[in-house]
Amino acid sequence: MTVKSVRDALNEALFQEMRRDPSVIVMGEDVSGGAGGSSGSRDAAGGIFGVTKGLITEFGEHRVIDTPISESAIIGLANGAALTGMRPVAELMFADFVGVAMDQIYNQLAKFRYMFGGKAKAPVVVRMSMGAGMNAGAQHSQTIYSMLSAVPGLKVVVPSNPADAKGMLAAAIRDDDPVIFLEHKALYSTKGEVPDGEYIAPLHGANLVQSGKDATVVTLGRMVPFSQKASAKLAEEGITFDLIDLRSTSPIDEELILESLSLTGRLVVVDESNPMCSIASEIAAIAAEKGFSSLRGPVIRVTAPHTPVPFARELERMYVPGPDRIAAAIRKAVKGE
């Protein structure tokens, strides 16, 4: 184990998989950077968050492909290459840009295997940075997992720590289905223990981060560390809870959630996305449908409001569910106010 940032862990996974399998290729805007620039450097960016840094030096421009600003064609490039034997890792710099590439993702990529009678496979990984936290405004801050998890055929994962970042990216690359791989941009510098050497973490399955007695708190992404902060506050009041990191929003690990709920009887879901048709709603529905007899009170959803992500610091802070709001919701669930 070595302590590394999420950024470095992701980078390590890409090196690991590209060394292992020559069919793994990387494509996107500025994934290396510098082409046509005056400095002569061909590793001038390595992705705007530095995740693909150094790849071009080892693997060259045939496997590390800088593209024009053409998101639809970037995903198309990955799709066609995948159908014909490659394992592309396409980067959409910001998850919000998915709009430009949506047809290639949800009408094409997601449906190949099914529509083509099970004969086709499209092992594409679409990496994107997501989430608020940088005051990047309404078109650079969204969490789009709810929307994409609604599409049959896509697997959607949201690692919350460096070990999962490395292990899940490697697993996503080896997976034979399309995987939407969402990296929270506020977590890139978060550090943690990462297994050395070849490391694979399962794509499916939630993770019980900590156990407690009073409630089940289901969350993901940046809301995991925020919920841990809430836990520290609540511990002083004698409230403890099971904290479940979803890791994957498609599929959802129902078993772990329901098992925990059967022990605690109370459910709080913390989700950075907008509330309508969200993962938070989905989990509430699972609880209502399959865990009803365990519930000792209403399910509480802690989400962003039904608004675009606002720009100003004060507004973004209000928008994102923070540790205080999370703690208040858990307190309410446990004490009924």
Add this chain to the structure above:
Amino acid sequence: MQQSRTDILRAYRQMRMIREFEEKLHIENRSGEIAGFTHLYAGQEAIAVGICEHLTDRDYISSTHRGHGHCIAKGCDPRLMMHEIYGRADGLCKGRGGSMHIADIDKGMLGANGIVGGGPPIAVGAALTCLARGDGSVSVSFGGGGSSNQGTVFEAMNMAVVLKLPKIFVFELNGYSEHTGETYMIGSDIVQRTEGFGLPVFQADGFDYFSVHQAMADALEHVRAGKGPCALVAEATRYFGHFEGDPQNYRAKDEVKGLRETRDALLHFRARVTEAGPLDAAELDAIDSEVAAFIEDCVTSAKAGPTPGPEVMLADVYADYQDKP
């Protein structure tokens, strides 16, 4: 095209306003007080101003992530823009938009845009309004060289040609698209490619206000004669990084220094109007100091501006209702 003394002074003032606005933001950014991504337009002033000096509030523009220059040139209030960039409740967009989303519909400014290639299709729609009104108004989209590769831009160009709309596509070639050279990603000649869509292309020197102004006059003549859309292509540079904080590893160390010395739209303008005539340097100096003081004051008031509260966050998602807190 002949321009009056007043026209020339106003154009210079607009260019200076943009330069000062951006240079000041560059300095202020280091304090960490400005949130989010800020993309500066310094180096490209002659393009925004050379084009927008022809336009009125009835004409429309769509802009980009690098929008401050277009906004100022199109008549947005720089003070309210500054407040917006500082995320103030009294900013042009109430602090909800920020640098990348400044807009002022009353001024015909249809928004900076966080999505590369997001603007041109919208501007095509505005051109439809112009055509319907039949008042000679036009719609202009600004876009960088990088943006010219977006499918949305290709679709917008073809749509405008098919519908014969009063629409001008402006492509500002500043050499880079984020960390990659524009020449790398435009696989062919951008002028020929644009012509291939059926758009006549008017070319200008993007460092030279008079060159851009003339090209825009020609473009307008074409469009207003009912001949359908056209394009304007101009080369310039950006003096700063892609965004504030960009280490610019893709750029040779002295590239900007050299360009600032030899290719500066403001210096060029000054030389041209003072050497050949109508103005003397003192008049321009006076504008420089007036604008500098004004921008200084905009920053001071922006820093002291009111911060937005929850009511600002929840309002305006819809016209007729809003979520409860």
